[in-house]
Amino acid sequence: MTRHFLRDDDLSPAEQSAILDLAVTLKADRYQARPLEGPQTVAVIFDKSSTRTRVSFAVGIADLGGVPLIIATASSQLGGKETPSDTARVLERQVAAIVWRTYAQVGLEQMAEGALVPVVNALSDDFHPCQLLADLLTIREQKGDLKGLTVAFVGDGRCNMAQSYLLAGATAGMHVRIGAPTEFAPDAAVVADAERIASSTGGSALVVTDAVEAVSGADIVVTDTWVSMGKEDEKAHRVATFGSYKVDQALMAHADDEAIFLHCLPADRGYEVEADVIDGPRSVIWDEAENRLHAQKALLTWLLSH
Numbered sequence: 001m002t003r004h005f006l007r008d009d010d011l012s013p014a015e016q017s018a019i020l021d022l023a024v025t026l027k028a029d030r031y032q033a034r035p036l037e038g039p040q041t042v043a044v045i046f047d048k049s050s051t052r053t054r055v056s057f058a059v060g061i062a063d064l065g066g067v068p069l070i071i072a073t074a075s076s077q078l079g080g081k082e083t084p085s086d087t088a089r090v091l092e093r094q095v096a097a098i099v100w101r102t103y104a105q106v107g108l109e110q111m112a113e114g115a116l117v118p119v120v121n122a123l124s125d126d127f128h129p130c131q132l133l134a135d136l137l138t139i140r141e142q143k144g145d146l147k148g149l150t151v152a153f154v155g156d157g158r159c160n161m162a163q164s165y166l167l168a169g170a171t172a173g174m175h176v177r178i179g180a181p182t183e184f185a186p187d188a189a190v191v192a193d194a195e196r197i198a199s200s201t202g203g204s205a206l207v208v209t210d211a212v213e214a215v216s217g218a219d220i221v222v223t224d225t226w227v228s229m230g231k232e233d234e235k236a237h238r239v240a241t242f243g244s245y246k247v248d249q250a251l252m253a254h255a256d257d258e259a260i261f262l263h264c265l266p267a268d269r270g271y272e273v274e275a276d277v278i279d280g281p282r283s284v285i286w287d288e289a290e291n292r293l294h295a296q297k298a299l300l301t302w303l304l305s306h
Helices: 013-028 053-065 084-091 104-112 128-144 160-171 190-202 211-215 232-245 283-305
Strands: 042-045 067-072 097-101 119-123 150-154 175-179 204-208 220-221 260-263
Touching: 013 128, 013 160, 013 283, 042 053, 053 067, 053 104, 053 119, 053 283, 084 104, 097 104, 097 160, 097 283, 119 128, 119 283, 128 160, 128 190, 128 220, 128 260, 128 283, 150 211, 160 175, 160 190, 190 204, 190 260, 204 211, 260 283
Parallel strands: 042 067, 042 097, 097 119, 150 175, 150 220, 175 204, 220 260
Antiparallel strands: none
């Protein structure tokens, strides 16, 4: 059966750990794995604009011996005349894998259903699982074993990053706290899935409305833009609502003394995070951005072997 990566809990704890181990290996020896030698082609489809996703997948596929085929949805039939499942049936006869950065999670599910090659979620409105692999790799580099660490995400708890942190963090045995306004709390079904996973890994999932409560004693503090793509018309309301969730030095002071700061970028300095935090000594955002390359190479290598 073909394995896909549509949401973070598509990987078991052991599988997640194995991919992170492989990412460490490939970061140390960049050209060790060549599963796409031939070269084979990987379709990388973009509904949304991108910098880090486009660069890391294109470079990573080339590192693995393959050719990235970058497709803009606007210049293809996908989303217009052709369904995701039909697109997959066309592509699977010509490419080794399909990577899609899109809006609705259901489109990815339709594409993956019955597909003969791996389908990878490069970002959807609900989840950002490739980013979480990079984040976990970064945290492991800084903190060692992930199990038992406390990570606090503050801001938009319903955004893809918060929901992926719940699933991926629970899978890694971490204690995940989401600090968000009630209006922007994570999807209850995602929280329930995280709690179920955590019950077997020793982790936990907690959603609170107070940013200080979420951050208190945390080993890792994370935030993301308050205005995700497609939410631009809500900017004024979001800025007003999220004001007390800004990550500044005062909020970081409630975290552990050795806490690190992560942000998947791009960042709106002065909104969700102050410049002296994101540019300060506790920030590891540039390692985090680079680790998209290594984590995604490991993911593709693992998927192609399964």
